[in-house]
Amino acid sequence: MSCSTTVVExxxxxxxxxxxxxxxxxxxxxxxxxxxxxxxxxxxxxxxAIVTDENVAALYLDPMRERLRQAGxxxxxLVVPAGExxxxxxxxxxxxxxxxxxxMDRGGAVLALGGGVVGDLAGFVAATYLRGIDFIQMxxxxxxxxxxxxxxxxxxxxxxxxxxxxxxxxxxxxxxDVAYLRTLPxxxxxxxxxxxxxxxxxxxxxxxxxxxxxxxxxxxxxxDTPFRGADWVQTxxxxxxxxxxxxxxxxxxxxxxxxxxxxxTFGHGLEQAGGxxxxxxxxxxxxxxxxxxxxxxxxxxxxTAEGARIERLFARAGLPTSVRGYSVEAVMEAMRSDKKRSSxxxxxxxxxxxxxxxxxxxxxxxxxxxxxxxxxxxxxx
Amino acid sequence: MSCSTTVVExxxxxxxxxxxxxxxxxxxxxxxxxxxxxxxxxxxxxxxAIVTDENVAALYLDPMRERLRQAGxxxxxLVVPAGExxxxxxxxxxxxxxxxxxxMDRGGAVLALGGGVVGDLAGFVAATYLRGIDFIQMxxxxxxxxxxxxxxxxxxxxxxxxxxxxxxxxxxxxxxDVAYLRTLPxxxxxxxxxxxxxxxxxxxxxxxxxxxxxxxxxxxxxxDTPFRGADWVQTxxxxxxxxxxxxxxxxxxxxxxxxxxxxxTFGHGLEQAGGxxxxxxxxxxxxxxxxxxxxxxxxxxxxTAEGARIERLFARAGLPTSVRGYSVEAVMEAMRSDKKRSSxxxxxxxxxxxxxxxxxxxxxxxxxxxxxxxxxxxxxx
Numbered sequence: 068m069s070c071s072t073t074v075v076e077x078x079x080x081x082x083x084x085x086x087x088x089x090x091x092x093x094x095x096x097x098x099x100x101x102x103x104x105x106x107x108x109x110x111x112x113x114x115x116a117i118v119t120d121e122n123v124a125a126l127y128l129d130p131m132r133e134r135l136r137q138a139g140x141x142x143x144x145l146v147v148p149a150g151e152x153x154x155x156x157x158x159x160x161x162x163x164x165x166x167x168x169x170x171m172d173r174g175g176a177v178l179a180l181g182g183g184v185v186g187d188l189a190g191f192v193a194a195t196y197l198r199g200i201d202f203i204q205m206x207x208x209x210x211x212x213x214x215x216x217x218x219x220x221x222x223x224x225x226x227x228x229x230x231x232x233x234x235x236x237x238x239x240x241x242x243x244d245v246a247y248l249r250t251l252p253x254x255x256x257x258x259x260x261x262x263x264x265x266x267x268x269x270x271x272x273x274x275x276x277x278x279x280x281x282x283x284x285x286x287x288x289x290x291d292t293p294f295r296g297a298d299w300v301q302t303x304x305x306x307x308x309x310x311x312x313x314x315x316x317x318x319x320x321x322x323x324x325x326x327x328x329x330x331x332t333f334g335h336g337l338e339q340a341g342g343x344x345x346x347x348x349x350x351x352x353x354x355x356x357x358x359x360x361x362x363x364x365x366x367x368x369x370x371t372a373e374g375a376r377i378e379r380l381f382a383r384a385g386l387p388t389s390v391r392g393y394s395v396e397a398v399m400e401a402m403r404s405d406k407k408r409s410s411x412x413x414x415x416x417x418x419x420x421x422x423x424x425x426x427x428x429x430x431x432x433x434x435x436x437x438x439x440x441x442x443x444x445x446x447x448x
Numbered sequence: 449m450s451c452s453t454t455v456v457e458x459x460x461x462x463x464x465x466x467x468x469x470x471x472x473x474x475x476x477x478x479x480x481x482x483x484x485x486x487x488x489x490x491x492x493x494x495x496x497a498i499v500t501d502e503n504v505a506a507l508y509l510d511p512m513r514e515r516l517r518q519a520g521x522x523x524x525x526l527v528v529p530a531g532e533x534x535x536x537x538x539x540x541x542x543x544x545x546x547x548x549x550x551x552m553d554r555g556g557a558v559l560a561l562g563g564g565v566v567g568d569l570a571g572f573v574a575a576t577y578l579r580g581i582d583f584i585q586m587x588x589x590x591x592x593x594x595x596x597x598x599x600x601x602x603x604x605x606x607x608x609x610x611x612x613x614x615x616x617x618x619x620x621x622x623x624x625d626v627a628y629l630r631t632l633p634x635x636x637x638x639x640x641x642x643x644x645x646x647x648x649x650x651x652x653x654x655x656x657x658x659x660x661x662x663x664x665x666x667x668x669x670x671x672d673t674p675f676r677g678a679d680w681v682q683t684x685x686x687x688x689x690x691x692x693x694x695x696x697x698x699x700x701x702x703x704x705x706x707x708x709x710x711x712x713t714f715g716h717g718l719e720q721a722g723g724x725x726x727x728x729x730x731x732x733x734x735x736x737x738x739x740x741x742x743x744x745x746x747x748x749x750x751x752t753a754e755g756a757r758i759e760r761l762f763a764r765a766g767l768p769t770s771v772r773g774y775s776v777e778a779v780m781e782a783m784r785s786d787k788k789r790s791s792x793x794x795x796x797x798x799x800x801x802x803x804x805x806x807x808x809x810x811x812x813x814x815x816x817x818x819x820x821x822x823x824x825x826x827x828x829x
Contacts, residue, residue, distance in 0.1 A: 156537055156540075159537075163613060164607075164608070194615060195576065195603075195613050195614060195615055196613065197612060197614070198601065198614040198615055198616055199615060199700075220579065222576075222579060225541075225548065227545070231544065232544060232577065234580060235579055235580065
């Protein structure tokens with residue numbers, strides 16, 4: 068039921084921290100390991116607030132709180148409603164109130180037990196309570212395990228847009244138990260795979276070929292199939308290692324960290340054009356990567372053969388590589404208002420080969436439009 | 449009307465920044481210098497939000513905005529009500545909305561034009577908008593010029609207490625024009641002097657002796673007396689240099705930065721016992737320093753002669769060194785709930801000599817109580 072834990076270090080000088088990827092570490096059999104890792108990286112047990120959402124709480128909060136209490140931590144569970152709406156100043160204010168009523172001082176810590184929403188929200192609270200207290204990520208979704216929990220980006224939404232309010236606040240420790248993936252709906256596994264495949268395009272071999280050899284098995288992994296714990300540890304740890312390296316090279320997203328946005332500019336355009344209801348983030352990123360691949364082939368940056376290989380892997384993972392019912396104009400308009408623009412100019416992250424991705428400025432609008440037309444099946448113009 | 453500007457560097461590696469202390473730099477005669485300093489440290493003019501309060505806006509906002517616009521900055525003034533109540537999440541949310549409607553992206557900047565409240569509030573907004581944008585301090589009160597504008601502590605209040613929400617976000621530039629002191633009420637000059645004298649106790653000579661040679665003249669300086677511009681530049685720059693050194697040695701207040709809290713633990717106790725109405729922060733810190741001096745003498749850490757010299761300087765500046773009408777118990781209770789406690793234990797910053805201040809743990813409660821009794825004129829026990 069368990070296999071040994073892989074540790075990846077995020078090297079940021081005095082703020083370095085480990086990402087521990089294992090199977091069973093946060094379950095009943097991992098109590099001793101959990102206790103030891105917390106003490107090794109955070110010191111003696113003290114006040115701890117477990118922030119989680121209603122869905123995760125129903126499955127995991129009580130036993131986790133009990134294990135942590137037995138390990139000596141004075142902890143309470145702070146449960147927020149599930150979903151993006153919890154990334155709001157109103158919820159943040161309520162959480163501050165809970166920390167204050169716990170009498171938490173600067174020595175306390177916040178643990179995020181959940182997916183990306185919980186991590187972003189809890190991290191923002193940890194970043195801004197008493198000017199910043201210790202923060203631990205315990206991601207439960209695949210998306211959060213390979214991406215959102217690593218790198219210190221935390222934040223909440225504003226009525227005018229997503230993630231407009233936030234901070235950089237690195238966790239002290241990221242504890243990734245792939246056993247949490249067993250209770251994820253299959254749709255969420257598929258969405259998380261979009262980010263996994265993004266890393267594979269970014270870093271190339273051996274990850275890309277390894278995924279090609281077993282993508283259907285991973286894509287089918289969820290509650291109703293035999294669970295491939297060791298394969299998941301290897302997959303998640305490989306992605307974590309790539310992200311850790313990028314974050315260490317460029318903590319505050321000046322340059323290299325932009326590369327992690329492969330597929331995201333187009334993807335956000337589709338998400339927004341679909342009113343954030345029609346597509347999940349993962350689906351949109353998968354589709355966006357197909358568009359970026361198309362653009363790169365059109366510009367002669369990427370060979371047709373490698374473009375096809377990328378697209379095939381995304382399709383095999385169950386991700387949409389073309390969609391219907393959205394106009395090129397709607398997606399382009401949404402992209403223009405995307406917050407990732409810098410000083411008014413849109414830049415695109417494009418693959419030049421499997422394992423070689425670059426930021427490209429001044430891409431001709433006609434090539435963007437042609438690729439979008441192809442991936443939107445839009446015959447309107 | 450003007451004198452040359454003194455530049456003090458806060459050395460924090462890639463986040464280093466200058467504090468420019470001058471006389472007239474932010475007025476009409478300083479337009480060229482202002483333009484040059486902004487461009488040297490922030491690069492080409494771009495979006496800029498000037499956050500200020502109603503009082504400062506009435507005197508200075510329009511001409512400052514006009515000068516900045518002429519220098520090429522696309523700027524707007526964001527005016528908040530004067531007073532501590534503006535350090536709230538509600539005001540922060542409104543300011544986010546203003547930045548968004550200005551279409552401000554990550555290349556934009558926030559300028560705080562005002563006292564400590566404006567600096568703390570604007571800095572928190574700059575720290576958390578789009579995960580942090582550039583921030584410029586232009587402090588107008590003496591307290592903000594020598595203390596609050598330097599070191600990156602930014603934040604707002606929570607219903608349960610002051611400064612419970614915040615971040616460390618260093619400014620890119622601090623522009624201190626002592627000419628702003630000319631429109632301060634004398635009471636505010638006196639309060640600011642409490643922090644000035646704190647630096648003198650901390651750093652000793654030459655600042656301490658220099659202040660002894662002219663404290664009445666500085667304490668009397670305000671709108672109705674001839675203004676000592678050059679003396680103020682020297683005073684403020686000396687204090688800024690001390691704070692810059694402490695911040696460079698200990699950015700996140702692990703240890704050395706604690707020393708800047710001389711007088712503050714006792715002072716906060718008095719502020720709170722007085723419901724934050726009876727005493728200004730400066731008055732409370734002045735009184736708190738007298739208590740700390742008393743405690744140090746009682747413990748044999750500080751000579752009686754030096755203790756008397758410290759107390760005399762505070763009294764000559766017009767600061768209260770003892771007060772009436774508050775019980776020892778009320779002040780001690782307020783101190784216990786002070787947020788500066790670390791893991792439950794109160795520590796005290798005490799002078800061992802003029803120019804030698806240390807953090808002392810495990811001070812006997814009886815000595816604290818005796819010093820408080822003496823400075824509160826409390827005969828109730």
